[in-house]
Amino acid sequence: MKNLILLVSDDKSTGRQLLPVLARTAAPAFRVEVADSRAGIEALRIPSVILLDLMLSNEPAFDVLRWLRSDRRYKELPVFVLGSEDASHRVNEAYALGANSCLLKDSAGEELERIAEGLAAYANLIPSIDCASCG
C-alpha cells in the first residue's frame, strides 16, 4: 500500500493549485488525499505527512492542530501548515501549537512545483508509520 500525504483544506483554490502538483511529484511512492475536517482525517489511513491549511472554514485550524498534537495516532507526525505573510501572527501561533514548518500558500508556478518535490523527498526520508500500533 502506498504511503499517504494528506492535505487538510476546504479551500477549493488551494486544492486546485496544490493537488495536481503534489500528485504528480509524489507519485509513484505516495498517494495524495484530501480531508476537510477532523472527521475527514480520521476516515483516512494514517498519513506520512500532513499539510494543514490555516484557513479552514469547517472548523478552526488551530483546533485541528491541537487535536493532532494530542492524539497518539498523529502527535508525532510532521505537520506543515499552509499560511500567509499577511497573517504572520497565525503562523506564529501554529508554531506554538506544534507545527513543524510553515509554507506560504501563495507560492506559485515553478516554485510550487519545486516545493512539492521537496515535500515528496522529505516524505521519503522520514520513517514510515507502523499503522498496526496506531490503534
Add this chain to the structure above:
Amino acid sequence: MKMSPWEKLLEQPHPRGHFVQLYEADEGALTKNVGQYLWEGLRRGDGALVIATAEHQELFCRHLDGLGADLAAALGSQQLVFWDAHQTLDQIMAGGQPDWQMFESVIRSAMRVVRPARGQEGLRAYGEMVGILWKARQFSAAIRLEQLWNKLLEQSSFSLYCAYAIDLFGKEFAVANLDGVLCTHTHLVPAQPDGTLETALNRSMDEILGSKADALRVLIKANYRPGWAVMPAAEAIVLWLRKNLPEQADQIVARARYHYHSLLQPAVESRLAAE
C-alpha cells in the same frame, strides 16, 4: 572584494538592531566579527560599550590593535569603554532574575560614560551577560535579560551584539532550546560571513542524502518563520533538520563540522604564515 550582506550589517548596523552570535564551534569567528563591528564603529566616530569577560576583552583588544585601531586614544577618550560582564551581571540580578530597574540604572550609567567622537552620537554595544547566564543553565534569566535589552532598545537608539557559547554543530542548537533566543533578536550573525558553513553543510547533505538533497533544500528554504531573527541559510537548515529529520541530522551535522574545519584550515594556515 564584494562585501556580503552580513559584513555590511556589522559595518553599518541599523539603530535598534539586536544581533546574536553562537560561537562555541568557532571562537575565532566571534573575535573577528565583534572586532569588525567595533572597529567600523570607532572609525565612524560611534561610541562603543563592551560588556565582556576579561578573556574576551583581551581578545577583542588584540584584534582591534591588529586592525589598526589606536586603542590608547579610544580608551582614553572613552569612545571605547569596557565593563566586566560578571561584575555588571551581579549588579542587575535580584532573586535569580534580572531586574528592570537595576538593569536600566546600571546600563544607562554605562552608556553615559561612553563618548562618541565630536559631532557623532551613534552607540554600538556588545554584551555577553546573557551568555554567562546561558552557560550557567539559567535559561529563563537569559531570555528575560534579552527582553530587558529590547525594552531599552525601544527607548534609546543603539545597536546591540550578544554572544552565547552555543555549538552550532551540537544538539543544543535546536528549535526546542533556542526559540526564546531567536525570538528576541533581529539577526543571527553567521560564524563566517563568507558562507563557509553553508558550503560545508551542503557538501554534507549531498553526501548523505544524495539526489534528495536539492529538493530538500528548496523545502527548507520555503519554510516561513516570521517570529524569528533573520538568519543565514546554513543555520536555518541545521535547525530545520534537527526538528524535522532528527535521525539524519546527527550524521549530516557531524560531517558538516568536519568539512567546516577542513575548509577553514587553509585560511588559518595562511593567516599564521602571514603573522
